[in-house]
Amino acid sequence: MKEIVLENTLPKVFVQVKDLQSEVWNHHVTFEKERLYLVEANSGTGKSSLCSYIFGYRKDYEGRILFDGADIAQFKTRHWVNIRKKSLSLLWQELRLFPELTAMENVDIKNKLTGQQSKQQIESWFEQLGIADRMHAKIGRMSFGQQQRVALIRALCQPFDFIFVDEPISHLDDTNSQIVGELLTTEAKRQGAGVIVTSIGKHIELNYDKVLKL
Amino acid sequence: MNLVWKLLRQHISIPQFAGFFFANLVGMTIILLGLQFYTDTQAIYQSEDSFMKADYLIVNKRISSMTTITGKSSAFTLPEVQDLDQQEFVERVGLFTSSAYDVKASFRLDEKTSFSTEMFFESVPDEFVDVKSDDWGYQQGSREVPIILPRNYLDLYNFGYAQSRNMPKLSEGILGAIRLKIELSGGGVRDEYEGRIVGFSSRLNTILVPQDFMDWANEYYAGTKTKSPTRLIVEVNNPTDDRITSYLQDNDYETDQDKLDASKQTFLLRIIVGIVMGVGLVISILSFYILMLSVYLLVEKNSTKLENLLLIGYSPARVSMPYQLLTIGLNVLVLAIAIVAMLAVRNVYLEMFESFFPDFETPGIMTTLLAGVCLLVVVSILNVIAIKSKVMSIWKRKD
Numbered sequence: 001m002k003e004i005v006l007e008n009t010l011p012k013v014f015v016q017v018k019d020l021q022s023e024v025w026n027h028h029v030t031f032e033k034e035r036l037y038l039v040e041a042n043s044g045t046g047k048s049s050l051c052s053y054i055f056g057y058r059k060d061y062e063g064r065i066l067f068d069g070a071d072i073a074q075f076k077t078r079h080w081v082n083i084r085k086k087s088l089s090l091l092w093q094e095l096r097l098f099p100e101l102t103a104m105e106n107v108d109i110k111n112k113l114t115g116q117q118s119k120q121q122i123e124s125w126f127e128q129l130g131i132a133d134r135m136h137a138k139i140g141r142m143s144f145g146q147q148q149r150v151a152l153i154r155a156l157c158q159p160f161d162f163i164f165v166d167e168p169i170s171h172l173d174d175t176n177s178q179i180v181g182e183l184l185t186t187e188a189k190r191q192g193a194g195v196i197v198t199s200i201g202k203h204i205e206l207n208y209d210k211v212l213k214l
Numbered sequence: 215m216n217l218v219w220k221l222l223r224q225h226i227s228i229p230q231f232a233g234f235f236f237a238n239l240v241g242m243t244i245i246l247l248g249l250q251f252y253t254d255t256q257a258i259y260q261s262e263d264s265f266m267k268a269d270y271l272i273v274n275k276r277i278s279s280m281t282t283i284t285g286k287s288s289a290f291t292l293p294e295v296q297d298l299d300q301q302e303f304v305e306r307v308g309l310f311t312s313s314a315y316d317v318k319a320s321f322r323l324d325e326k327t328s329f330s331t332e333m334f335f336e337s338v339p340d341e342f343v344d345v346k347s348d349d350w351g352y353q354q355g356s357r358e359v360p361i362i363l364p365r366n367y368l369d370l371y372n373f374g375y376a377q378s379r380n381m382p383k384l385s386e387g388i389l390g391a392i393r394l395k396i397e398l399s400g401g402g403v404r405d406e407y408e409g410r411i412v413g414f415s416s417r418l419n420t421i422l423v424p425q426d427f428m429d430w431a432n433e434y435y436a437g438t439k440t441k442s443p444t445r446l447i448v449e450v451n452n453p454t455d456d457r458i459t460s461y462l463q464d465n466d467y468e469t470d471q472d473k474l475d476a477s478k479q480t481f482l483l484r485i486i487v488g489i490v491m492g493v494g495l496v497i498s499i500l501s502f503y504i505l506m507l508s509v510y511l512l513v514e515k516n517s518t519k520l521e522n523l524l525l526i527g528y529s530p531a532r533v534s535m536p537y538q539l540l541t542i543g544l545n546v547l548v549l550a551i552a553i554v555a556m557l558a559v560r561n562v563y564l565e566m567f568e569s570f571f572p573d574f575e576t577p578g579i580m581t582t583l584l585a586g587v588c589l590l591v592v593v594s595i596l597n598v599i600a601i602k603s604k605v606m607s608i609w610k611r612k613d
Contacts, residue, residue, distance in 0.1 A: 055525070057525060057611075058611075077529070077530060077606075077609065078529070081527065081528075081529040081530075084525065084526070084527040085527035090525075092525075096522045096525060096526070097522075098221055098519060098522065100220070100221060100224060101217065101220065101221065105217055105220075108217060109217040109218065109221075109523075109526070110526050110527070112217065113526070113527055113528060114527065154526070158527065
């Protein structure tokens with residue numbers, strides 16, 4: 001996948017809103033590979049909705065979303081499974097980890113599906129993010145900041161053309177935020193992928209190619 | 215798969231699945247047992263008279279004092295036969311042909327004892343006689359005639375004559391080996407034949423010879439081909455049909471009523487077994503319902519996990535698989551145990567059957583096994599489809 005285009009996309013709940021101030025909703029927006037985007041948003045402007053639409057999880061929008069010119073509203077189940085496995089990665093704001101599994105198992109459940117990363121690579125990420133000692137702890141017993149880092153590792157365990165990270169550092173200190181930024185950009189560069197970071201305030205300091213106000 | 219199973223086995227309710235397991239086991243066992251019992255009892259009914267099916271009736275006109283006095287014929291006329299043939303409950307009608315010549319039969323048991331008697335022959339069309347065609351038939355010029363005797367004759371000898379004279383009792387097999395000496399005479403000709411007993415019938419109270427032989431002998435010894443029949447053999451589609459009884463009464467006909475009762479018994483047995491199997495089926499359907507409810511509940515309780523698995527790239531087919539395998543595994547286990555239970559119960563009643571009916575030949579269990587497997591396949595397919603569609607409803611969440 002080379003580009004994602006939003007063509008006058010607008011959440012249905014915003015249809016009645018008169019003076020919508022947005023550079024994304026109801027505009028023509030293109031996300032390209034190998035570029036870095038920051039989508040800044042205030043609460044309630046539909047940041048998570050945007051991620052859900054692009055991930056085929058929700059369909060309550062008007063306008064069109066195109067992957068390489070193809071309208072995603074027409075995609076079949078099999079197509080979506082393939083996209084989620086091979087083309088698009090998403091770090092959800094609510095993380096969507098499995099509390100019954102350990103941190104490592106949460107990463108493994110994804111990596112076994114894609115076979116993307118080596119065990120050493122995953123372990124080194126745990127090290128770099130300072131949670132190596134929590135590798136075999138149940139997710140339910142970890143802090144949200146620690147969980148955020150596990151969710152990031154999981155998001156990196158697949159091939160992707162674009163990676164969406166929805167508020168990835170909301171619960172992290174500056175040092176860890178910087179490491180997250182480095183891991184993210186390094187892996188994206190290695191894969192030649194586009195990165196879309198969303199934030200409602202605090203965001204990773206990176207050389208963004210484009211900043212959009214939602 | 216291990217991690218997925220570790221996730222999805224959460225919230226599995228052992229009591230619910232145990233409930234399904236035992237309910238389905240009871241249902242399945244009843245169905246299999248009913249089917250097998252029916253197959254086994256059919257074998258008994260069929261072995262009772264191998265020459266005639268239960269659905270044959272023998273019809274004659276009622277003979278009263280009046281008919282004797284007035285000399286009214288007890289033979290059926292052609293229109294009467296045609297009328298009977300046209301009734302809805304009738305499949306086909308065959309005419310009894312009786313001998314128009316003299317028959318004298320004798321056989322020797324030992325040096326001292328021999329029997330000799332005047333008798334008669336009758337025949338019915340060959341399609342009504344269920345004997346291998348090699349045994350039943352007559353080649354012109356042959357001196358050997360196959361014969362079917364009424365079983366009453368054997369009983370009369372064994373329990374009457376032999377008992378009172380301290381003579382050995384004869385089995386069907388021994389008597390079958392004895393040759394009857396038969397003398398036919400008529401039109402000034404007298405010939406000797408050898409009668410070969412091919413069997414005994416409890417349904418036909420007459421001495422039966424092949425139709426070919428009868429036609430030829432009537433022509434040869436009496437110069438006549440047909441004589442109006444006094445008895446008819448009728449194949450009906452359902453011997454318990456009320457219309458049969460009322461038709462017979464209206465026309466003043468009689469039938470071998472007790473035989474009608476015997477076929478009523480098989481019919482009743484069929485209904486009872488049908489009801490029992492129906493109960494089994496209802497239990498099975500209810501247990502299937504319990505299973506589906508349990509699985510739905512499980513999917514509902516694990517819906518967040520399922521949704522997250524789908525969002526990280528697992529296909530609906532892949533996340534459905536653990537539950538599908540679980541239900542198929544349970545179904546297979548139920549069938550296996552039900553078959554074992556069925557065989558155990560069958561062993562008990564087969565012993566009884568064999569003591570009551572020494573000639574009983576044990577039928578196979580293939581039909582029952584096949585039915586069980588078919589049921590398993592149908593139920594499993596329904597389970598697989600239901601689980602997949604439930605998972606798909608999570609996939610297609612609507613906001």
